Amino acid sequence: MAEQYFSAEPTSKDVRRTLNVTLQGREVPVETSNGVFSGSRLDLGTSVLLREVPEPPSSGTFLDLGCGWGPVTLSLALAAPDANVWAVDVNERALELTAANARRNGCANVHVTRTDESGVPLSAQSPAVCEAMPDDLAFDVIWSNPPIRIGKDALHALLMAWLPRLKPEGGVAYLVVQKNLGADSLIPWLAGELGDGFEVSKYHSAKGYRVIEVVHNN
Template identity: 30%
Template sequence: MSQTVQQSLQSARQQLAQLVPTSEASIEAQILLMHILGVNRAWLLAHATDLMPENSVQDYAHLVQRRLQGEPVAYILGYREFFGLKLTVTSDTLIPRPDTETLVEAALQKIAGPMRVLDLGTGTGAIALAIASHAPQSQVTAVDASERALKVAETNRHSLQLANVSLLHSHWYTALAQQTFDLIVSNPPYIEAADQHLSQGDLRFEPLSALAAGEDGLADIRQIIAQAPGYLNQGGWLMLEHGYNQAEAVQNLYQTAGFAHIQTLRDLGDNPRVTLAQWLAA
């Protein structure tokens, strides 16, 4: 049976409203159809009464069913927009989220001149590539313990043609002997291992190793902070994304390690999300 663009959108919206709030269902229905037809939102509005090609109706229905089974939209599409960049995303990587843009903005405010930047646990390369594209004078090293994730990051680096980013297979600092940096950034795993959210929503589909970190969620953050002084230049900064309820604990870890000028920034939802500190000790 033939369907118009508008009818297809309405049907998908009604189905997706079983999974997400109505406002999100409407947006997701549009995003999935734009992907199938290769058009933008303005085209959908202008061609609402056009008949859908029969194969597109079937393809669209298939994507909607995948979403109804809980698969994240970013994995269905194979990409996600982050800080103005279109990034390839696969199930081997964490899906870049708007809250992480807070970390990128904080980093860019500290970069002046040809600084050396390290991104720990780069995943898709989102943070490293966003910094490199907006601070072309910087030299960015991005590491990840997952070789599959690094392949995704390399795909993104290549497509964005960013020559000031180098990728390295490393579990945190292990492959960085003798290297020091002016700025270290990371969005490490920080969810408690027993957190029920790990078995809900999009998180069910994302790599657990990129999400959970021990009983209190701070295992990786502890290691990153404790070892950071050996890889920071005098006056360098360490910036970490963390859980909404972890700011005080992270501040204490910085203080114990001897960092100064400790500050926590809030994300788009007004949650304490990024804590940064400066290394001044000899």
């Protein structure tokens, strides 16, 4: 593959196409393009995540880590219109698509933020659809199909940049990871790195994927 979906500024031609996908039990029109994750369909791992996770609370602050063109973001926003849903990605085209898909589907509660390659939000936000994220923002819910193919070290750094931002006393994250790409070894690693106050466990298995649950208890 000449260009990875986690390129910050894709060089492939931006050819927009419309898909109809089922999110939160309804048909949702979305735009996708080249140079973003799963640009021609709803990824199987994302489908597993969205099918198996419990419904989010009706309000709060939510995060889609590695948003791509926005299926997880849209699912969170549609499920909880009173929540603030933040979508983060390194890929500027992905962020433009997520913002456009949120507007198209009336999701005014979506905010998009660009990060650097280590997952840290950039102080100068571009493209124009992006918003600066408060440094102290904490999350009630994180849903993610994380970018496994960035490599183990980069993935570990990304997860440890965001999972500690779960709110104490009940903040919860759900991550979907292929079993053959290290899902089972990721669980004890996260438990060891996050330490006391966090519980990490396998929440569900389906179609070769694990859904990992991370709960911040105190």
